[in-house]
Amino acid sequence: ALLLNHCAALELVEEDGRLCxxxxxxxxxxxxxRIAARAVINAxxxxxxALRRRADPAARPLLRPSQGVHVVVDADCLPGGDALLVPRMPDGRVLFMIPWGGKVLIGTTDTPRTDAPDEPEPLxxxxxxxLAAAARxxxxxxxxEAVRSVFVGLRPLLGEREGEGGGERGGASSxxxxxxxxxxxxxxxxxxxxxxxxxxxxxAEEAVDAVEAVGGLAQRSSPTATLALDCGVRPGAEGEGEVGVDASLPGTPPGLPPGLVPGAAAVRRALREDFALSIEDVLARRSRALFLDAAAAAAVAPAVADIVAHELGWSAPRREAELAAFLALAARYCARSRSTASSPPPG
Structure with missing residues (x-):
């Protein structure tokens, strides 16, 4: 595959009424x-x-975004390695508490939204x-005070199906x-x-089946049902001749769970092998430091910025601007753990 990172789709190209x-x-x-393609997948x-309407302005909206808030806390509230699941709360939501990266992930909410911001905020x-639900x-x-990060995701729920007369509209998103x-x-x-x-x-299997038909591609049986999942976990400095050894980044807070923030070799690997192009890529996407402990991610961000600037040839002003942008983002994740006085979503 040819991977194009940090690219935005501006328009779909048609010829004779078909996407090309x-x-x-x-x-x-x-x-x-302009990239030619025998088939285009909107995922x-x-x-x-929004992308469906690029192809067909008359396309009927099918999605109802729903917001889910997740709280990451210190691990001492849930000893052991097992997760805890409450399958049905009084309002229909699921409550889960999952050991994750030396912390515990608590979720989630289920709040309808009519917008789709890049960085949704907790209400x-x-x-x-x-926290009160978990306390029970x-x-x-x-x-x-044990909350280390708060992050919010948006679910692309199907709000109405063809032929169902809109029976799912108007109810709780849960x-x-x-x-x-x-x-x-x-x-x-x-x-x-x-x-x-x-x-x-x-x-993915159904999407590829559709693409084979749309693009006139050879039909092949999918191996996904028996294909082992590579979780991407590798020793600290693999690929640099130092398997299992990875120097800590300057600024790393003491006492963190192993692997919560990447080491120097892991940062370089993210840039050289995993297509990272920014500090946020490294600390939020190639690792999960921002989501596990926003303050710890902010603490190592200057050292990450030094490595990224060296690897990608950033100028000093570019490094400062990129670091400031990430620190502002990390501050929002920290602030969310201190206050949730956000206004309701548009609706």
């Missing part, structure tokens, strides 16, 4: 490129309807509600189906809509 490619703009240099999550009281099941409930659908527009755009993390393989 896409125009993208790469963020690094601002250049636009853009909560932004799926007033949502963090406190999650834990002997040592986490205090707000009752909306988590199923998915693969739609092929008259122009040939293959859209993957709805679904959830745990069904991603089925979604």
């Amino acid at each position: 490619g896409v125009v993208v703009r790469e963020a690094e240099g601002g250049r636009d490129y 853009t999550g909560v932004w799926g309807d 007033a009281g949502e963090v406190d509600d999650l 099941w834990l002997r040592r409930p986490p205090a707000r 009752r909306i189906s988590r199923e998915h659908r693969v739609e092929v527009s008259t122009q040939g755009l293959v859209s993957v809509l709805g679904g959830k993390w745990t069904t991603y393989r089925a979604m």
Whole structure:
């Protein structure tokens, strides 16, 4: 595969009423490129309807975004390595507490939204509600001071199905189906809509089946049902002749769980092998430091900025601007753990 990172889709290209490619703009240099394709897959999550309307302005909206807030706390509230799941809360939500990266992940909320911001915020009281819900099941409930990061995701829920007369509209988002659908527009755009993390393989298999038909590609049986999952976990400095050894970054706070923030070799590997192009890529996408402990991520960010600047040839002003942007983002994740006085989402 040819991977194009940090590229935005500007427009879909049609010839004789059929899609034949896409125009993208790469963020690094601002250049636009026209990419020819025998088939185009729209797998853009909560932004799926927006791209569907690029192909067909009359396309009926099918998605209802739902917000989920997640709180990461210190691990001493849930001893052991087992997760705890409450399958049905009074409002229909699922409550989970999962050991993760030396911390505990608590979630989640289920709040309908009519917008799809890049960085959604928790609503007033949502963090406190999650902590209170967890306290009913834990002997040592986490205090707000134990919260290390708060992050928010948006679910692309299917709000209405063809032929169902809109029966799913108007209810609580916790009752909306988590199923998915693969739609092929008259122009040939293959859209993957709805679904959830745990069904991603089925979604991908159906999407590829649709692409084979749209693009006139050879049909092949999918191996995904028996294909082992590579979780991507590798020893600290693999690839640099120092397997299992990775120097800590300057600024690393003492007493962190192993692997919470990357070491120097892991940062270089993210840049050289895993297509990272920014500090946020390294600390939020190639590792999960920002989500596990936002303050710890901020503490090592200057050292990460030094490595990124050296590897990618950034100027000193570029390094300062990129570092300032990441620190501002990390501060928001920290601030979310201290206050949830955000206004309600548009609706």
